[in-house]
Amino acid sequence: MKYRIGKSTGFQVLTITLAFACVVPLIFILIYILQAGITKINWHFITNLPKPVGEVGGGIANALLGSMIIIGCASVIAIPFGILCGIYLSENKTSKLAYWSRLCVDILQGVPSIVIGIVAYFWLVKPLGGFSALSGSAALAIMMLPIIIRSTEETLLMLPDSLREAAYALGMPFHRVILKVIIPCGISGILSGVMLSVARIAGETAPLLFTAFGNPYLSGNIFKPMQSLPLLIFNYATSPYNDWHDLAWGASCILLIFVLLLNIFTKLITRKWKVQL
Amino acid sequence: MESTVDNNLITRPENILGRVITSAKIRDAVKGIKRIKRSHRQIKAENVFRKTIIIIALATVVLVLGIMLTLIMQSVLSIKATGIGYLWGKTWDPVRDIFGAYPFILGTIFTSFLALFISIPFSFAVAIFLGEYYPKGWLPNLLKNTVELIAAVPSVIYGFWGLAVLVPIVRSLETKIGVQPVGLGIFTSSLILAVMIIPYAASLGQSMIKMVPSNLKEAAYSLGATRWEVIRSVILPYTKSGLFAGILLSLGRALGETMAVTMVIGNTSLIPKSIFAPGNTMASVIANEFTEADHPVYLSALIELGLVLFLVTVVINMVGKRLTKQFTN
Numbered sequence: 001m002k003y004r005i006g007k008s009t010g011f012q013v014l015t016i017t018l019a020f021a022c023v024v025p026l027i028f029i030l031i032y033i034l035q036a037g038i039t040k041i042n043w044h045f046i047t048n049l050p051k052p053v054g055e056v057g058g059g060i061a062n063a064l065l066g067s068m069i070i071i072g073c074a075s076v077i078a079i080p081f082g083i084l085c086g087i088y089l090s091e092n093k094t095s096k097l098a099y100w101s102r103l104c105v106d107i108l109q110g111v112p113s114i115v116i117g118i119v120a121y122f123w124l125v126k127p128l129g130g131f132s133a134l135s136g137s138a139a140l141a142i143m144m145l146p147i148i149i150r151s152t153e154e155t156l157l158m159l160p161d162s163l164r165e166a167a168y169a170l171g172m173p174f175h176r177v178i179l180k181v182i183i184p185c186g187i188s189g190i191l192s193g194v195m196l197s198v199a200r201i202a203g204e205t206a207p208l209l210f211t212a213f214g215n216p217y218l219s220g221n222i223f224k225p226m227q228s229l230p231l232l233i234f235n236y237a238t239s240p241y242n243d244w245h246d247l248a249w250g251a252s253c254i255l256l257i258f259v260l261l262l263n264i265f266t267k268l269i270t271r272k273w274k275v276q277l
Numbered sequence: 278m279e280s281t282v283d284n285n286l287i288t289r290p291e292n293i294l295g296r297v298i299t300s301a302k303i304r305d306a307v308k309g310i311k312r313i314k315r316s317h318r319q320i321k322a323e324n325v326f327r328k329t330i331i332i333i334a335l336a337t338v339v340l341v342l343g344i345m346l347t348l349i350m351q352s353v354l355s356i357k358a359t360g361i362g363y364l365w366g367k368t369w370d371p372v373r374d375i376f377g378a379y380p381f382i383l384g385t386i387f388t389s390f391l392a393l394f395i396s397i398p399f400s401f402a403v404a405i406f407l408g409e410y411y412p413k414g415w416l417p418n419l420l421k422n423t424v425e426l427i428a429a430v431p432s433v434i435y436g437f438w439g440l441a442v443l444v445p446i447v448r449s450l451e452t453k454i455g456v457q458p459v460g461l462g463i464f465t466s467s468l469i470l471a472v473m474i475i476p477y478a479a480s481l482g483q484s485m486i487k488m489v490p491s492n493l494k495e496a497a498y499s500l501g502a503t504r505w506e507v508i509r510s511v512i513l514p515y516t517k518s519g520l521f522a523g524i525l526l527s528l529g530r531a532l533g534e535t536m537a538v539t540m541v542i543g544n545t546s547l548i549p550k551s552i553f554a555p556g557n558t559m560a561s562v563i564a565n566e567f568t569e570a571d572h573p574v575y576l577s578a579l580i581e582l583g584l585v586l587f588l589v590t591v592v593i594n595m596v597g598k599r600l601t602k603q604f605t606n
Contacts, residue, residue: 008503012410018402022479023423025472029430029438036441085337088330101334104341110594111344112533114560115587118567118580119344122351142340149337173319175326203431206535206560210567230433230536237437238540245441252434263429267422 030256037253045250049218050232053241060251062218063232066133069220070212070228071202073137078144079194085145086152086190087178093157109146116142117207125211133219133226136212140204144197151193155186192266199262203255205230229255345587352581358574363581369546369562371570376578378585380548384556385586387463387549388538389531392470393524399471400478400527401520407479408486409512410504421483428476436540439469444541451553461543462555469537474530478523485519485604486512519604525597529590535560559586 044059051058085101092098116139124135159182167177183190208214213225214235229251236248359366359376366377403424411417447468448460489512497507513520543555544565557565559582570576 004503004506008505011505011508015402015405015410018399019406019420022399022403022427022475023420026423026427026430028442029435032438032442033434081333081336084330084333088334091330092334097331097334097338101337104337106594106598107341107591108337110529110533110590112535112560112586112590114533114535114563115344115348115583118351118563118583119347121567122347123343145337145340173323175323176319178326199429203433205431205433206564209564213568230431233433233437234536234540237433237440248437252437255431256434259429259431260426263426264422 033249033252033256036249037251037256040246040250041253050216050236050247051243053243056243058243058247060229060232060247060254062215062227063229063251064254065218065220066212066215066226067202067228067230069222070133070137070140070208070226071198073134073222074140074144074201075194075198077137078141078148078197081141082145082148082194082197083152083183083190086149086156087182089149089153090156091178105146105149108142109150112206113143113204114206114209117210120207121210128223131211131213131225133212133222133224136208136226136228137222139207139211140201143201143204143207147197147200148190148193151196152186152190155189155193156182158189159185188269192269195262195266195269199259199266202259202262203230205234209234348580348584348587352577352584354574355577355581359578363578364585367548371566371575371578374574376574378559378578378582380546381557381559381562381582382585384463384542384549385532385558385560387552387556388466388470388542388558389528391463391467391552392474392531393528395467395471396475396527397478397524400475400523401482403475403479404482404486404520404523405508405512407483409508412487421480424476424479427472432473432534432537433540435469435473436537439465439537439541443468447553456551456553459543459553459555461541462553463542463549464552466538466542466558467552469541470531470534473534473537474527477530478520478527481523481526481601482516482520485516485523488519488605489515516604518600522597522600522604525593525600529593529597532593533560533586533590535564539564559583 044057046059046064047061048057048059049062050060085105089098089102089105120135120139120142124138125131128135163181163185164177167181172180208228208231212228212231214231215225215227219226233248233251233255236244236251239245355363355376358374363376363378364382365379366375367379368375368377369380370376403420407417407421443465444460447462447465448458451458451460493511493515494507497511502510538558539561542557542561544557544561545555546557546562547554549556563579563583563586567576567579570579
């Protein structure tokens with residue numbers, strides 16, 4: 001008996017240790033990157049272009065602007081598309097199209113990001129005749145879709161049917177029921193899905209490698225190559241120069257803080273409105 | 278509009294005299310027409326809206342089919358040139374036009390399964406801890422949220438951290454056990470991957486374990502089982518397929534992960550001899566060589582690699598999803 005209780009306690013201790021050991025690498029990474037990066041960040045760093053190797057200073061203004069533009073364009077493409085598709089899936093639970101659409105969303109969720117990069121290369125980079133920020137945005141938009149669609153669908157399915165029925169009983173047409181009643185009721189769930197998807201793509205590098213490509217200069221033209229934070233981190237981190245490593249640490253720090261804040265903020269929203277994703 | 282109607286009423290004598298049409302009645306009629314027009318417009322808008330969402334739902338299907346077709350069409354050239362032997366050709370030499378994917382397939386399998394092997398004890402520990410031992414309270418909640426944050430850190434940052442911190446550690450480890458100290462290699466990338474994929478199996482496993490009916494557990498306890506015995510002979514067998522699905526989802530992630538692996542695996546096209554040797558995975562080869570591919574067959578061979586990756590991850594994810602669905606129903 002003692003042996004069995006001992007075994008049980010032993011297992012419990014082991015489980016607890018292992019469970020908390022998971023957190024250790026994350027904390028290490030956070031501390032290391034904050035330490036290495038936070039000293040690099042200042043006004044000069046945010047507003048200047050990277051300097052050539054050998055010159056001190058320089059910043060990541062082009063990557064910051066580029067990231068904003070690329071993520072913005074991706075959101076413009078993916079948010080309306082994703083929400084409308086989520087509406088279809090929640091309104092038509094049993095139709096054949098819904099079944100196939102759901103299956104495709106599942107597939108899309110598992111597609112490796114690099115494969116999406118390849119596809120965007122053939123759909124946009126080749127026809128447009130060169131690397132462009134727009135093709136990067138399109139690739140990222142494809143990655144955002146499954147998250148937005150899923151969260152919209154799940155949120156709308158949780159709303160009580162009586163809400164819908166009451167609106168129909170007042171004689172409202174279908175699109176107004178959806179846009180004026182259903183969407184406002186589920187807005188917090190949809191919003192958190194959108195934010196989660198932005199957080200997910202903000203750090204994506206692989207699909208941008210052969211779409212947005214990177215650009216050492218400041219550029220606001222979405223039909224031209226554009227730098228973005230993760231691309232800059234990848235290029236400078238794998239370079240042999242210490243100055244560039246410093247830039248990459250600063251950029252990693254900014255990216256990490258942005259992504260983590262977005263995630264934590266989403267968690268808070270979902271808890272406050274008690275939506276589940 | 279209405280003012281002209283009123284004018285007509287006044288100027289036309291027969292309207293003023295015997296006829297019953299008053300301006301108020303006409304106004305009503307105009308209103309009625311407007312209302313009909315408006316509801317007509319509403320119905321039209323409703324139809325447009327319905328059609329739009331159907332088209333968009335169709336578009337997701339078209340999107341996925343399009344991805345698959347593009348990959349297949351673009352790799353036709355390489356499929357024709359190398360045939361099925363592509364998968365086990367041992368040399369990858371773009372200069373001499375020899376394309377064999379075996380080194381990369383081996384590299385992918387090595388890194389993913391080693392990573393899975395390392396991460397499973399941890400993710401199961403988290404799942405059991407959160408699902409069975411302490412499902413409520415602030416500390417488990419904190420643990421849960423922190424573990425979920427592991428998945429949120431961008432992979433390029435994992436790669437950079439691995440390059441700066443993990444590589445020197447692995448290098449000194451390698452000198453200790455007497456392997457050639459490179460630091461970069463399959464082992465290092467597996468370590469990074471292991472950290473990255475913990476949350477997937479953990480969060481799915483946790484929700485599965487929470488769904489075990491409490492009467493099963495209580496029955497076991499009433500027979501005198503200890504906590505460990507309940508976990509081993511009730512919870513684990515009951516959630517077997519769910520836990521397996523979690524492992525599959527983690528595996529799918531590990532197979533497709535690109536950036537972190539590319540940065541620490543060492544990037545050689547040789548067949549890896551040991552787990553400490555540098556190598557390449559399918560995803561990392563594509564990331565490294567895609568923009569350098571200078572002739573069509575080379576590019577097409579890389580895309581065929583992408584096609585293989587796509588098909589494998591799709592199958593793994595589908596099986597995982599199917600298992601989860603079966604379990605929750």
